[in-house]
Amino acid sequence: GAGVSQSPSNKVTEKGKDVELRCDPISGHTALYWYRQSLGQGLEFLIYFQGNSAPDKSGLPSDRFSAERTGGSVSTLTIQRTQQEDSAVYLCASSRDRTSGTEQYFGPGTRLTVT
Amino acid sequence: AQSVTQLDSQVPVFEEAPVELRCNYSSSVSVYLFWYVQYPNQGLQLLLKYLSGSTLVKGINGFEAEFNKSQTSFHLRKPSVHISDTAEYFCAVSRTSYDKVIFGPGTSLSVIP
Numbered sequence: 001g002a003g004v005s006q007s008p009s010n011k012v013t014e015k016g017k018d019v020e021l022r023c024d025p026i027s028g029h030t031a032l033y034w035y036r037q038s039l040g041q042g043l044e045f046l047i048y049f050q051g052n053s054a055p056d057k058s059g060l061p062s063d064r065f066s067a068e069r070t071g072g073s074v075s076t077l078t079i080q081r082t083q084q085e086d087s088a089v090y091l092c093a094s095s096r097d098r099t100s101g102t103e104q105y106f107g108p109g110t111r112l113t114v115t
Numbered sequence: 116a117q118s119v120t121q122l123d124s125q126v127p128v129f130e131e132a133p134v135e136l137r138c139n140y141s142s143s144v145s146v147y148l149f150w151y152v153q154y155p156n157q158g159l160q161l162l163l164k165y166l167s168g169s170t171l172v173k174g175i176n177g178f179e180a181e182f183n184k185s186q187t188s189f190h191l192r193k194p195s196v197h198i199s200d201t202a203e204y205f206c207a208v209s210r211t212s213y214d215k216v217i218f219g220p221g222t223s224l225s226v227i228p
Contacts, residue, residue: 033215043205043218056215091159104216106151106159 002026004107006092012113013082021077021110025094032075033095033104034059034067038088046090049075082114117142117208119219127225128196136191136222138180138206148189149207149216150180159205165189176200201226 005024013019025032034046045059049069060066064083069075079086089111093104118141128134140146150162163174170182180191189206206219 035216035218042220045215045217048215059215093159103161103164105161108158 004092004094004105006090006107006110008110009108010111010113012115015084015114016081018078018080019082019112021079021090021112023075023077023092023094023107025073025075025092026105027073029094029096029105030072031095031104032069033093034075034077035091035093036088037091037109041088043091046077079112082112084114087112087114117146117210117217119206119208119217121204121206121219121222123222124220125223125225127227129227130198131195133194134192134196134200134224136204136206136224138189138191138219140187140189140206140208142187142208142210144210146208146210148180148182149209150174150178150189150191151205151207151218152176153203153205153221155202162191162204196224196226198226198228200224 004026007022011019030051032049036044036046047054047060047067048056051072052069064080067077089109091109092107095104120139122137148165151159152162153159162178163172163180165172165182173179178193180189182189204222204224207216209216
């Protein structure tokens with residue numbers, strides 16, 4: 001079946017604007033994860049969803065970052081008042097359920113550039 | 116808390132030579148261990164994982180890794196590399212079967228013809 005998809009693939013935005021990044025997990029996968037990959041910080045965990053709830057939000061860098069998941073499927077990561085340090089590739093991953101969550105399938109990422 | 120160290124940021128190796136990419140982790144509890152590969156301009160792909168059982172784990176593309184609990188290491192090896200193995204390799208740990216994955220800083224493998 002189809003893998004994890006993310007949109008847009010690239011996003012250029014002006015400093016101070018809000019952006020929304022979308023993730024479509026693999027059908028039937030109940031666990032969903034957001035990560036960020038940047039030059040200075042490597043790969044960082046942002047937030048984890050089990051179904052529609054987020055038991056672990058510990059990686060969100062500031063209150064400008066938020067995420068939601070609806071219908072146990074699509075997730076949206078929102079960054080408000082973007083800053084240049086938000087420039088990074090945002091990766092989404094999904095896994096089947098809590099017990100098999102060890103294998104996470106990654107999407108291609110959204111490259112965000114804040115000018 | 117868990118952490119992952121990859122001491123070699125860049126590893127150049129000639130084609131058909133063997134390679135070892137080093138990974139050490141720190142954790143106060145048992146962890147699951149992974150190696151992911153990221154080819155240029157592509158997403159992350161799981162190479163192999165250690166959950167339990169045999170300490171020698173075989174993955175895709177001829178790679179294998181050995182879990183050493185006493186040395187808290189999970190080094191990745193391949194006996195003969197190809198040009199197509201040029202990529203970024205990430206070692207990672209996870210505390211539970213559903214927990215977030217903590218990644219190391221990555222090792223850039225460059226295979227020289």
